Amino acid sequence: MxxxxxxxxxxxxxxxxxxxxxxxxxxxxxxxxPDVLLDALWAKEAEDRLAAYRRGEIKAVTLSEVIAKYQVNAKPA
Incomplete structure (x- = not known):
C-alpha cells in the first residue's frame, strides 16, 4: 500500500x-x-411499498424472519 x-x-x-x-x-x-434513472426507480418503488404498507395491503416482516427463511431454503454449494 x-x-x-x-x-x-x-x-x-x-x-x-x-x-x-x-x-x-x-x-x-x-x-x-450513480445511475440517476435507476436511483429514481428504486426511490419510487420504496415510496410505493411504504404507501402499500400504510394502507394495510402488505405487512412488515422482521429481519430475523427473512434470515430464517433463507437459511432454511439455502442449498449447500
Missing amino acids: SQAVEALSAQATMLPPEERMEVVERILDSLVP
Whole structure:
C-alpha cells in the first residue's frame, strides 16, 4: 500500500462513522457513477411499498424472519 493510501486510511478512521460512510460513498461513486434513472426507480418503488404498507395491503416482516427463511431454503454449494 502506498504512503498516500496509508495516510488517507489513517485519517479516515479518525472520522465519525457518518463521515466515514460519506467518504466511502464518494469513492464508490468515483468508480461507478450513480445511475440517476435507476436511483429514481428504486426511490419510487420504496415510496410505493411504504404507501402499500400504510394502507394495510402488505405487512412488515422482521429481519430475523427473512434470515430464517433463507437459511432454511439455502442449498449447500
